[in-house]
Amino acid sequence: MTFVGAGSVEFTRNVATDLCSYSDFRGRLHLALYDISADRLAHAQRLVSTISAQTGAGATVTATLDRRAALAGAAYVINEVQVGGYDATRADFDIPARYGVRQTIGDTLGIGGIFRGLRTIPVVVSLARDMLEVCPDAHLLSYSNPMAMLPWAVYAGTEFSRVFGLCHSVRDTQSFLASLVGADPERVRFLTAGFNHQAFVLRFEQDGVSLYPKLAELVESSAELRTRVRVEIFRRFGYFPTESSEHSAEYVPWFMRHDDQVREFRIFVGDYLARSEENLRELESLESELAGGAPLDLEPTNELASLFIHAVETGTERELHVNIRNGGLISNLPDECCVEVPALVGPGGVKPVPVGALPPQLAALNRTFLNVVELTVMAALDGAREHVYQAALLDPNTAATLTTAQTVAMCDELFDAHRHLLPAALLRAVS
Secondary structure, three states: OEOOOOOOOOOHHHHHHHHHHHHHHOOOEEEEEOOOOHHHHHHHHHHHHHHHHHHHHOOOOEEEEOOOHOOOOEHHHHHHHHOOHHHHHHHHHHHHHHHHOOOOOOOOOOHHHHHHHHHHHHHHHHHHHHHHHHHHEEEEEOOOOOOOOOHHHHHHHHOOEEEEEEHHHHHHHHHHHHHHHHOOOOOOOEEEEOOOOOOEEEEEEOEEOOOHHHHHHHHHHHHHHHHHHHHHHHHHOOEEEEOOHHHHOOOOOOOOOOHHHHHOOOOOOHHHHHHHHHHHHHHHHHHHHHHHOOOOOOOOOOOOOHHHHHHHHHOEEEEEEEEEEOOOEEEOOOOOOOOEEEEEEOOOOOOOOOOOOHHHHHHHHHHHHHHHHHHHHHHHHOOOOHHHHHHHHHHHHHHOOOOHHHHHHHHHHHHOOHHOOOHHHHHHOOO
16 A cells, blocks of 8 residues: 555554554555655654554555655555645635635635645646556545545546545534434435535435434524534535535635624634644654654544455445546536545445436535536646636635636736646746
């Protein structure tokens, strides 16, 4: 297994701990680590070597600054890259804020998601092209955001097709809903699909009986629940969304622009900056732990990449939600887009479950999301700067806040701030 962006604070630790905890894999693991930062790579090597030793996994751990060397012979490639790191994220928030555009997470949609996509798509497409040459049969398991953009860009920009986006939001939402209504996790059944970070729970049943009426009763009796964005979307659109209120608020036009809505729905503006700063503190703390030589607190986390790998390698079939090319899985969304659907993962590989048509109001909401994603993917692959402006103009939160001229000016400032991370074609002004 090759970790790309191995210096990730969270995913490398969690996935490596899971893999090293599987008795089926004892003595069989080769964990190859790659990062563009020598310091981060050295940290990852110390961390993963410690995990292997502490769990008794007997893993071979290698580290290199040469990506192709890290990929050679890989069966699984775990993508964790965040191109530009904290400094780029800071610019994604600070520049739009000067124009009055509020964001919470800024990694999926909105102006932050657009520019993160423009930075990340070329890197992931290049990674997939390397994989075609040095490990063509490997699975690319991608955690990086914007997830609805990255697999789509790989499909559209390369011949590589074994790419699967993995995200916790569906699993976490399903667990939250079952707990909220007091359902038995062993008897409750879900069907969930849409786009990553804007999927919907289409079926929520226990013993064949819908639990949605019970959920609606709980919502209407709870002022606490009604002051959350995702609950408001459920009330207006009839199905519960999979992403947190913090994420969901910036994908639609109705909340971030209005001071009273930010207060009423308790929206944490700038949430991701606080999370990023906490991650940097966690990295420093972990470095101190490793330097001190004390045993790490290691608990398996059932990371999705770990479950995917274990399912395929051992033939233990599991239902996991993956982000893949639509190709008719959701019949009223375009074939070429990247959708999030359930899939059976196991000895037969990955078998996505056809969902059929989404309810029309959900497909309509997804299409406002799709507009931004599609134009950003096209901009990154074709070097079409005008598509960046158009993606921003069609973004619901940006469009609710700025004029056309303000939107273009904001994009131009972001182009300048990120010029060392963007394809050269995007830096040429539109005539």
